[in-house]
Amino acid sequence: MDLEDLPNTIHPLSSGRESQTSDDEEEFKLPNMASLVIMLVMNFLLQISFFIIVSSANKYADYLGGNATFSGIVIGIPTGIAGLSLIPLTQYDKGMYKMPLHVSCCFAILGHVAYAVAYRANFLYLILIGRCLTGVSFSLFMYCKRYCTDPRIVGIRRRTTLATWQVVCQCLGLSLGPFFGGLLYKIGFSNSTFNGDTSPGWIMAGIYAGFWVLVTKYFKDVPPPPTVTELSLPISKDLEAEPCPDYPSVPATSPSLPIDESFRAQLSLITLTQWGVIVCMCWCSMVCFFILGSWEANLPVFGAATAHLHWSPFDAGNFIALGGITCFPFLLANLLAARRMQDRKLLAFGTTLGLAGLLAFLSILRTGKVNYGSLFACWFTVALGFNMATAITLSLLSKQLPPQWNGRTSVMIQCSNYTGRVTGAIWGGSGVSVGMLNYVGLEIAMVGIGAIMFTTLWKELKTKNG
Template identity: 80%
Template sequence: MTVLKHLLNKIYPFSSRHETSDVDEEEFKLPNMASLVIMIAMNFLLQVSFFIVVSSSNKYAEYLGGSATFSGIIIGIPTAFAGLALIPLTRYDKGMYKMPLHVSCCFAILGHIAYALAYRANFLYLILIGRCLNGVAFSVFMYCKRYCTDPRIVGIRRRTTLASWLVICQGLGMSLGPFLGGVLYNIGFSNSIFNGYTSPGWVMAGVYAGFWVLVTKYFEDIPQPQTMIELQSATNSNAPSVLAAEANGRETESSPNYSSAPATRPASPTDVSFRAQLSLITRSQWGVIACMCWFSMLCFFILGSWEANLPVFGAAAGNLNWSPFAAGNFIALGGITCFPFLLANLLAARRTQDRKLLAFGTMIGLAGLLIFLSILRTGKVNYGSLFACWWAVALGFNLATTVTLSLLSKQLPPEWNGRTSMAIQYSNYTGRVTGAIWGGSGVSVGMLNYVGLEIAMVGIGAVLFTTLWRDLKTKTG
């Protein structure tokens, strides 16, 4: 036994095993469980908020004098304001998460109340104002993604898994939101304050009020990095010596006509560090960044356009003639039937490379678009054929969204996580807002043109993907 231990120590020293254990622990680390659950639950609530108006917004806008295109704007406009809200939030968040969560809960409540009051005020643009306020709340979509890939709290082999949880919540929100909106519309509630159009706003405002209490009580933010504290302490302790040196310098000036050259402000360590990091990014990595941003925009463009288009197309198609309740049920059914596959993806993400997940999801989504194009050309649109297309589109492009940020976080330096989170989230927002407007206009521009543009966009992504296949390889998990 002693000889065996001696041989093991020679081949695999204790220090090496200890270092390997530390590396494994670092790669598989997770944040505080209560805080992680709150961030994932927040992502779910925001998804429900985004989609709960999908089934009835067309009728609500029509009642107040709007059009189908305006209903698409109602669905998509929050993401534009979410992008604007990120500018001040990221400036003052100090790399933390609690302040953005409080801002999100506050504006979600205000936005849903304004959306609900539009009926009583008989003012079409109050719907838009309410959704714009909701948009500020939707800025936390970025923080949810950043939290799940933050190298300070999440190991490299946990990021795709946590991103899969976000996608599961995305699928649940995409299902529950339209279904709940359709049910509330169908119940009606013949009341000028609480009715089929306004009840989604009142219900979600109440939910966010309760959730805000949980955030205040249970969410634990990331501790401020020790290096920052030490830097501040060092700066404060060095201040007297710096002042003394300046005083001595002034005392030694002997010439009354002495004039010094204008001082130039030295570059800050942050600026130098950013330039150094920027110079280390290779051309292939820039290509990967562009590819992930394109797919991030593409997936949410197609998902957003279908969710906005289905109620309009279903109401316009003579053989369907959908009400908001029927449209909400249809959208929800597609999401619910995708749910088991999204759960399976949670397990597959631990053992499958990100690039393969992206390829698999894109192929399924493209198949749904091609089938939809064929049934439009042949005029064989019915409930079953349309559902098969929606199911493939919903499953495929939801799966593809799993890896866009996690893949970048594995390839780029940890300091870039905030920047890549912003890049991916702005791509998401661009896809959501343009997709919702495109979906609302789908019937008016022609459904063949509608689906043809989406197929062309997938084709561009396929060219990027195949060109950069080798560069997209990362660790699993």
């Protein structure tokens, strides 16, 4: 008699097939599409908000009595405020996303309005206050990254892909933000309320107001995490001994433990090597955003100060935008590479490419051969390389550590990003005054430190593709 003829008998291979199918579905799962689009679009809008003032901030600050270093602070300060904002937000978000989305939309509107009103009020520090308010909205950068690596809604083989989509949005914001900022400055709108300096603030405030309506109507939040009571339910000995399937080095924590004790138990199981990976990824993330932020803040100042360039905000905005938009097709191609190549190889390639751009820039500074073409080649290489690298850091960590650590690693990486952004923007604004050779030399040294850490931990950085 065949096994199929027995009504109450399970085929010995069926459970294996079902288990394999279930594992595949889990590894390739994706979140609700409308909600995913909202998070990606919000990431794009926040990038626009960050970059739209880059091309004209120096002129705006100068009109109100500030200098180039102050304009660098205005550009970079929001990310510092965003890092501080995560302290209360992560205490009350309950592991979910809708509340931070509402907070972000609200403060984006307030910040852009304050930035625009500073012209009429003729008050220099109001643009700084406005950017600080906008900085609260930038706290959502962390939630966008966490959403794309959240094990509740994203499979392990989809995280690098979604992180790369985030970088595509980042690149679009890097391109369109400075372009529109420079274009609005050139048009001028000779009006004390709506002009080249203030129009970016008014327009972005209106866009956020409309987008807030869409968030309220269409965003579907993730399921809430288990409560303490649910975590305290006893489980069978068989389940208690079962290891975490994706993290063989970290056993599953017994749900009978209280949350604080559970965290301490998980913490004790993180090895010295895993801590090394965490530090390495945080450093790489900080360096990437430090360099990107410093170049974005420095190019308008350096271009205006270089005699044979003599850029206006419109010229600087076009130059920055051209570098970003040229990177765009390569970042789309990177979406395909992310499914086939290991994260560590993509990170190594992006960082090496960015370093090549820095070394080329150092060379043209030393030889005095700075022109539009040579500077663009350096900017394109730096922008492409370090943008590619930023897609990897959090997705790699999310695959290395237990699912319960996703929120913590998201905060670690995002605080590294914020640190890089704010210090990079200040360094970029000060680049001409400290000397451009010193400016680029520091960036090369920071990449060198990351390279040492990266090569030391090369074997430990291996993860699943996708």
